[in-house]
Amino acid sequence: MLRYAIDGSVKPERHSNYDVVIVGAGIAGLYCALNLSPSLQCCVFAKETIDISNSWLAQGGIAVVTAPDDDPELHFKDTIVAGAGLCDEAAVHTLVDEGPRDIAALIRMNVPFDLNEYGELDRTREGGHHKNRILHAGGDATGRETVKTLAYIASQRDNIIFRDNTFFVDILTDENGVSGLIVKDDDGVYETVATRHLVLCTGGIGQVFESSTNPAVATGDGLAAAIRAGAELRGMEFIQFHPTGLWSPDRESRAFLISESVRGEGGLLKNAQGERFMVGKHELAELAPRDIVARGIYNEMKRTGESHVYIDITHEPEEELAHRFPTIYNECLRRGINIAKDFIPVCPVHHYMMGGIKTDLYARTAVKGLYACGETASTGVHGANRLASNSMLECLVFGRRAAEDINAAFSPAATSGELLPALTARPALETDFKALRARIQHIMSANCFVIRTKEGLETALREMRQIVDMLSAGFNSDKAYDEDLSLAIISVAIIESSLARRESIGAHYRES
Ligand SMILES: Cc1cc2nc3c(=O)[nH]c(=O)nc-3n(C[C@H](O)[C@H](O)[C@H](O)COP(=O)(O)OP(=O)(O)OC[C@H]3O[C@@H](n4cnc5c(N)ncnc54)[C@H](O)[C@@H]3O)c2cc1C
Structure with a gap:
C-alpha cells in the first residue's frame, strides 16, 4: 500500500x-x-x-x-x-x-x-x-x-x-x-x-x-x-442506501433526497399501478429500517421491470406540504412534480457510510x-x-x-526536524481521471450495491486492485488524481469487508 x-x-x-x-x-x-x-x-x-x-x-x-x-x-x-x-x-x-x-x-x-x-x-x-x-x-x-x-x-x-x-x-x-x-x-x-x-x-x-x-x-x-x-x-x-432518492431520467452527480420524514408524515410507497408493496414485508411497512425499505423497492423494481417506484403524499394539503417540506416541495416543483398532486418518482441511492x-x-x-x-x-x-x-x-x-x-x-509538543519524509519521485501519470472515476463508480454500483454476490464482489476486487496499482505506480499533482486514488483505496476496503462478511446483516445483503 x-x-x-x-x-x-x-x-x-x-x-x-x-x-x-x-x-x-x-x-x-x-x-x-x-x-x-x-x-x-x-x-x-x-x-x-x-x-x-x-x-x-x-x-x-x-x-x-x-x-x-x-x-x-x-x-x-x-x-x-x-x-x-x-x-x-x-x-x-x-x-x-x-x-x-x-x-x-x-x-x-x-x-x-x-x-x-x-x-x-x-x-x-x-x-x-x-x-x-x-x-x-x-x-x-x-x-x-x-x-x-x-x-x-x-x-x-x-x-x-x-x-x-x-x-x-x-x-x-x-x-x-x-x-x-x-x-x-x-x-x-x-x-x-x-x-x-x-x-x-x-x-x-x-x-x-x-x-x-x-x-x-x-x-x-x-x-x-x-x-x-x-x-x-x-x-x-x-453502507446505507437511501431508499428514496428522487429518480431522474438523467444521470446527476448528486441525487436529490426525498427525506424519510415524508414517509414519517404519512407518505406511502406505491408502484406504477398505485399499489402499496411494503405492507406485509415489515411491521412498520413504509417506516421499516432503511435497508429493508431499500431492498423492498429494489425488488419491486426488479419484479415490475420499472426504473423507479413512487411516494404518494397527495392526501396532505398543498399549503401544509409547502410549509413542512419547503426544500423538497420547491425542488420537485422545479422539475414539474407538484407533490400535493403528483406521485414522487424515487429509487434507492447511496446515502451514508x-x-x-x-x-x-x-x-x-x-x-x-x-x-x-x-x-x-x-x-x-x-x-x-x-x-x-x-x-x-x-x-x-x-x-x-x-x-x-x-x-x-494538550501539550505544545513541538514537531522536531524535517516534516516531509524523503520520498522518491514516481513516473508522471497521465490518464483521463474523469473516465477513471466513472469506471470506479460503475464497478462499485454493479457489484457492491443494495444486493451483493460473491462472484460480483470478487470481480470488483480484481478490477479495483488493478486501478489502485495503476494509480500507485505513478503521480499527478492534479486534484483529480488524489480523488480517484481515494475512491479506489476506499473501494478496495469496502469490497474486502463485504467479501469477508458472508452473512447478510443490517445494510449488508449477500445473495451468495
Ligand atoms: C442529502 C442528505 C440528507 C441527510 N439527512 C440527514 C438527517 O436528516 N439527519 C442526520 O442525522 N443525518 C443526515 N444525513 C447524514 C449527515 O448529514 C452526515 O452524516 C453528517 O452531516 C456528516 O457530517 P460530517 O461533519 O461528518 O461531514 P460533512 O458534513 O460531509 O463535511 C465534510 C467536510 O470535509 C471536507 N473535506 C472532505 N474531503 C476533504 C479534503 N480532501 N480536503 C479538505 N476538506 C475536505 C468537506 O469540504 C466538508 O467541509 C444526510 C446526508 C445527506 C447527504
Whole structure:
C-alpha cells in the first residue's frame, strides 16, 4: 500500500503551524472547533466552501430525547435494533445519554429548531424510531441551519481560522504519532502544516457510487489518507442506501433526497399501478429500517421491470406540504412534480457510510494524535445500520468529545526536524481521471450495491486492485488524481469487508 499520495517531486512552498487542525467544515468539524479551549489555535480546512458538505444537505433532522414521554433507554433500544446487534453498546449509551446536552448547547447557540403551535420543540418520527424524537430546523433544512449557526459563531472566535478551497492530501507522522499534514490550494501550491492534533471530519464517500445523495466533495479523502497512515477501519461493508432518492431520467452527480420524514408524515410507497408493496414485508411497512425499505423497492423494481417506484403524499394539503417540506416541495416543483398532486418518482441511492476509521469513545484512532469524527469515523454507534437521524447527533457528541480529549491532553509538543519524509519521485501519470472515476463508480454500483454476490464482489476486487496499482505506480499533482486514488483505496476496503462478511446483516445483503 502506498504510504503517501504525494511523491518526491512535491516541494511545498508554504509552511504553517497550528495547535489543532480540523479537516472538514461540516457539523462534526465545526462543533469540535467550538468545543476546543479558546487558548488553542485551530485551523479548519475545507475542500470547497462551507455550504458544500453532507451536513449542509441534511434535511430530516436530529434524533434526540427531549420529550417527557421519551427516554434515552428507548432511543438506545431503537439504535441497537437498527444496528442489527452490531453496535458498540458503550458508544450508543454515550450518544443517547449525552446527546440531549449537546442539543441544549445548540439551542443556546440559537440554532433555530422548529417549534409547534404551543412554542415547544416540534418532534417528528422517522423509520425505526418508536417515539417522535426528530428535531428539525427550517422545515427540512436542519443541516443548513445548524451549519450556518455554528459557522457564524466559529467565525467570531479568535482561536479558529477557516481555510476553505484547500485540499488535504496526506497525514504526516513520526515516532510520536501525527506530526502534521500536507494540503494544497486551488493553484496546486503545496503546504506542510505542523500539528500534533489532527481531527479528520471529512464526511462521506458517496462518489464511490454512480448515484448518491452526497455532494461531489464526498470522495473519502480523509478515510483514504488514514488508511495509508495505518489507522484501523471497522464496518466498511455497512453502507446505507437511501431508499428514496428522487429518480431522474438523467444521470446527476448528486441525487436529490426525498427525506424519510415524508414517509414519517404519512407518505406511502406505491408502484406504477398505485399499489402499496411494503405492507406485509415489515411491521412498520413504509417506516421499516432503511435497508429493508431499500431492498423492498429494489425488488419491486426488479419484479415490475420499472426504473423507479413512487411516494404518494397527495392526501396532505398543498399549503401544509409547502410549509413542512419547503426544500423538497420547491425542488420537485422545479422539475414539474407538484407533490400535493403528483406521485414522487424515487429509487434507492447511496446515502451514508456506517463504517469508517475506527475510534474509541473520545474519537481517538489507532494513530497517536489522529482523531476522526462524524461520518468518516466508526465510533461503533451505527453497527450494521444507522438509525435515521442519528448521524448528526453522532457528529455533535463525538466532535465535542474529541475536543475535550484534546483540551485535557494538550501539550505544545513541538514537531522536531524535517516534516516531509524523503520520498522518491514516481513516473508522471497521465490518464483521463474523469473516465477513471466513472469506471470506479460503475464497478462499485454493479457489484457492491443494495444486493451483493460473491462472484460480483470478487470481480470488483480484481478490477479495483488493478486501478489502485495503476494509480500507485505513478503521480499527478492534479486534484483529480488524489480523488480517484481515494475512491479506489476506499473501494478496495469496502469490497474486502463485504467479501469477508458472508452473512447478510443490517445494510449488508449477500445473495451468495
Ligand atoms: C442529502 C442528505 C440528507 C441527510 N439527512 C440527514 C438527517 O436528516 N439527519 C442526520 O442525522 N443525518 C443526515 N444525513 C447524514 C449527515 O448529514 C452526515 O452524516 C453528517 O452531516 C456528516 O457530517 P460530517 O461533519 O461528518 O461531514 P460533512 O458534513 O460531509 O463535511 C465534510 C467536510 O470535509 C471536507 N473535506 C472532505 N474531503 C476533504 C479534503 N480532501 N480536503 C479538505 N476538506 C475536505 C468537506 O469540504 C466538508 O467541509 C444526510 C446526508 C445527506 C447527504
